[in-house]
Amino acid sequence: xxxxxxxxxxxxxxLQRIIRDFPLGTIVTHxxxxxxxxxxxxxxxxxxxxxGTLQGHIARANPLWTGVPNGADVLVIxxxxxxxISPSWYPSKQETHRHVPTWNYEVVHAHGKxxxxxxxxxxxxxxxxxxxxxxxxxxxxxxxxDAPADYLDQMLKMxxxxxxxxxRVQGKxxxxxxxxxxxxxxxxxxxxxxxxxxxxxxxxGERRASxxx
Numbered sequence: 001x002x003x004x005x006x007x008x009x010x011x012x013x014x015l016q017r018i019i020r021d022f023p024l025g026t027i028v029t030h031x032x033x034x035x036x037x038x039x040x041x042x043x044x045x046x047x048x049x050x051x052g053t054l055q056g057h058i059a060r061a062n063p064l065w066t067g068v069p070n071g072a073d074v075l076v077i078x079x080x081x082x083x084x085i086s087p088s089w090y091p092s093k094q095e096t097h098r099h100v101p102t103w104n105y106e107v108v109h110a111h112g113k114x115x116x117x118x119x120x121x122x123x124x125x126x127x128x129x130x131x132x133x134x135x136x137x138x139x140x141x142x143x144x145x146d147a148p149a150d151y152l153d154q155m156l157k158m159x160x161x162x163x164x165x166x167x168r169v170q171g172k173x174x175x176x177x178x179x180x181x182x183x184x185x186x187x188x189x190x191x192x193x194x195x196x197x198x199x200x201x202x203x204x205g206e207r208r209a210s211x212x213x
Contacts, residue, residue, distance in 0.1 A: 009171030080106030
């Protein structure tokens with residue numbers, strides 16, 4: 001990944017936050033037919049390994065678990081907040097007109113080795129943690145015990161567990177660090193006016209963090 005120093009995110013806890021907040025990862029593998037990508041919601045175990053371990057599951061019909069060797073190198077990409085930035089949002093544009101459009105975004109590249117876990121207990125645990133986490137905001141959270149036991153057993157037999165212990169991680173947060181304060185404020189204000197509050201919050205948070213350093 002092209003990674004200018006000003007956009008590099010080195011804080012492991014911040015990279016893990018992005019993974020937790022945006023858990024749908026794109027796992028990139030190399031097969032006999034070339035590069036392949038699958039989109040999988042992951043649960044992060046931050047305590048396992050130097051950078052954490054990703055756990056998830058795939059359909060048993062998915063050739064990922066038979067077409068990629070156990071222990072193969074993989075890349076899992078997590079995309080955080082992102083959005084278009086118009087040069088018209090910069091106050092200085094009216095003075096110099098020396099600005100062009102850009103795209104601000106957050107992304108994490110997690111490298112590691114794929115481990116296939118064809119084990120019912122493992123899969124059940126991953127599903128329980130995923131549903132507990134993502135159902136937490138519901139008025140009446142669904143839990144695995146709500147489904148008939150025979151139906152749940154049937155569903156569990158149709159999936160296979162996977163995990164990736166992260167051995168190397170890169171983070172990029174391109175959030176206007178290369179803009180002066182008034183242009184950054186102009187972009188944040190325009191994003192809020194358009195309802196893109198998450199990206200605006202990320203840009204403001206990065207500015208505050210940078211000013212403390």
